[in-house]
Amino acid sequence: MTNVALLQKGARIPLCTANNEEHPAANILDGNNSTFWLSTGLFPQEIIISLSQSSLVTSISILCSHVKELLIEKSVNEDAGDLENLLRSELEFQETLQKQEFKLSSPTLIRHIKLIIQSGYDHFVSINSVTVVTS
Amino acid sequence: MVLLRAKCILIGNSKVGKTALAQTFHSEGTHFPKSYSLTTGVSTCVKTVQIPDTPHSVEMYILDSSGNELYSDLVVHYWENPSMVALVYDVTDPQSLASCPMWLEKVRSQKPEIAFPGALIANKSDLTNRWVVNSEEGRRFADGKGLAYFETSAKDSIDVDAPFLYLATEYYKLYEDRVRGLIN
Numbered sequence: 001m002t003n004v005a006l007l008q009k010g011a012r013i014p015l016c017t018a019n020n021e022e023h024p025a026a027n028i029l030d031g032n033n034s035t036f037w038l039s040t041g042l043f044p045q046e047i048i049i050s051l052s053q054s055s056l057v058t059s060i061s062i063l064c065s066h067v068k069e070l071l072i073e074k075s076v077n078e079d080a081g082d083l084e085n086l087l088r089s090e091l092e093f094q095e096t097l098q099k100q101e102f103k104l105s106s107p108t109l110i111r112h113i114k115l116i117i118q119s120g121y122d123h124f125v126s127i128n129s130v131t132v133v134t135s
Numbered sequence: 136m137v138l139l140r141a142k143c144i145l146i147g148n149s150k151v152g153k154t155a156l157a158q159t160f161h162s163e164g165t166h167f168p169k170s171y172s173l174t175t176g177v178s179t180c181v182k183t184v185q186i187p188d189t190p191h192s193v194e195m196y197i198l199d200s201s202g203n204e205l206y207s208d209l210v211v212h213y214w215e216n217p218s219m220v221a222l223v224y225d226v227t228d229p230q231s232l233a234s235c236p237m238w239l240e241k242v243r244s245q246k247p248e249i250a251f252p253g254a255l256i257a258n259k260s261d262l263t264n265r266w267v268v269n270s271e272e273g274r275r276f277a278d279g280k281g282l283a284y285f286e287t288s289a290k291d292s293i294d295v296d297a298p299f300l301y302l303a304t305e306y307y308k309l310y311e312d313r314v315r316g317l318i319n
Contacts, residue, residue, distance in 0.1 A: 018140075022137055038317065041140040041141050041193075041218055042140045042196075042218070043215075121249065122313065123218055123251070123306070123313075126313075126317055
């Protein structure tokens with residue numbers, strides 16, 4: 001049970017559709033739930049998280065705010081090509097932070113995940129952290 | 136420095152001057168389309184607005200939407216996830232103000248759960264001897280709907296920036312509120 005979506009574990013964010021200098025996407029992987037990435041307006045928003053190596057993943061959790069429709073895709077390719085749908089969810093509205101855990105039906109080999117936020121409960125959505133747990 | 140992005144829905148009846156406003160604003164007063172041409176569907180222009188007294192700015196994607204009924208089913212497809220609305224009427228045409236509640240409802244129904252900034256623009260203010268809708272009527276409607284009221288002349292390039300600057304500033308305030316909420 002280890003979280004591999006951490007900067008200190010070599011995870012990186014090579015792509016994010018909203019570059020926010022004050023609240024950058026790297027905050028998602030810093031292991032601190034009080035720092036966050038905040039989108040800068042418009043939908044959809046996309047973020048790719050690259051793990052340091054392909055890993056067998058058992059669950060993915062997200063701590064975020066005002067996210068409504070969320071799609072997660074995965075890739076096993078080195079270059080994040082051939083993305084496949086992993087899951088789709090509509091999160092419930094929360095005044096405060098939304099916390100959602102997605103348990104995968106079986107351990108799945110993943111090198112990159114792409115989060116696609118299709119809509120939100122506000123103009124701006126935050127992601128405080130993403131946890132990718134390996135067996 | 137933060138660069139926000141916003142989808143601004145520009146709407147109102149045909150011939151009230153939406154395209155003229157968008158083009159005058161976009162060209163900073165250097166281009167006013169002198170002959171009328173019906174906008175079919177939606178035409179987009181992008182303009183970055185600096186928020187006064189801050190290093191921040193808002194990139195506005197202005198969706199100049201046809202007010203012609205022929206295109207009304209088509210244009211709403213572009214209005215998904217709106218950030219703000221600029222509602223335009225013509226001070227010489229009472230019917231154009233009477234249509235505003237319908238236009239506003241159409242935009243708000245795209246995203247009923249989210250509040251977004253709105254401006255009511257009384258255009259063609261240069262046609263002084265043909266004013267039929269007085270400022271009072273416009274202002275009363277705007278107040279009742281939570282919109283800010285502006286009088287503009289796209290032709291004489293008068294106060295065209297004001298509604299857009301207002302919308303960008305209000306949008307930026309919403310962003311600031313979100314940051315504050317997340318930090319506390």
